[in-house]
Amino acid sequence: MQISAKITTVTEMEALGAEIATLLSIGDLVILRGDLAAGKTALVRGLGAGLGIIEQIFSPTFVIARRYFGTIPLTHVDLYRLLDHSNVRAEVGDLDVEADLARGVVVVEWGDETFFDEVRLVVNIAITSPEEREVTLEWRS
Numbered sequence: 557m558q559i560s561a562k563i564t565t566v567t568e569m570e571a572l573g574a575e576i577a578t579l580l581s582i583g584d585l586v587i588l589r590g591d592l593a594a595g596k597t598a599l600v601r602g603l604g605a606g607l608g609i610i611e612q613i614f615s616p617t618f619v620i621a622r623r624y625f626g627t628i629p630l631t632h633v634d635l636y637r638l639l640d641h642s643n644v645r646a647e648v649g650d651l652d653v654e655a656d657l658a659r660g661v662v663v664v665e666w667g668d669e670t671f672f673d674e675v676r677l678v679v680n681i682a683i684t685s686p687e688e689r690e691v692t693l694e695w696r697s
Contacts, residue, residue, distance in 0.1 A: 563689040569595045572691060573602020576677070580607070580661050582628055585653070585674055587667040590681030595689050596665045599679065600632050603663060615665075629660030636666045 563569050580586070580603070588596045597615045604613045608627030616622040616634040624630045633653070653672065656662050669675040678694040 557695045559693045559695075561691045561693075562684075563595065563691055564687055566595070566598045569598040569689065569691075570602035570605065573599040573604075574606035575602075576679075576693070577603045577606025577661075580628070580676070582660055583657050583674075584661050584676040585657060585672055586661065586663045586677045586679060587669050587672075587675055588663060588665045588679050588681070589667070590679075590689075591683055594681040594683050595691075596681060599681070599691075600630075600663050600665075603661070604630050604632075607661060623656070629656075631656035631660065631662045632665075633662065633667070634665040635668075635671075 561572060563572060588599065590596050597613070601613045604624055604626065607630050609624045609630055610626070611624050613624060613632065614622065616632050617636055620635075621631060621633045624632065631653070653662050664672070669678060675696055677696065680692040680694070682690040682692075684690050
């Protein structure tokens, strides 16, 4: 199933993330795609709020993964710094995403669904103007 939405503010992006969180459960893997500054981390902040996380959520670009604990734990992974490496698949394997999935929800920015066995949702965020984003949700069964 595919759903699209137009988003014009950071608050709307966070609200969309919180709404998506109500549909997620332990073991769900979400792939986020979009250019730099598209709003991926804002969406994850909303997901975190929807999962009961009160801690401030930051982009994990320089640390690769951050873990947050709420009603449902959230692991936020950013593969941007690994994309140029020839052994990106091995490095993704080293992250032990399966262990995080056993405990909660995993969200991967700059992810490629071929790196993972089970993807529940792919979120594409396109910058359509400086003030607008087109967000497409592709739910997998």
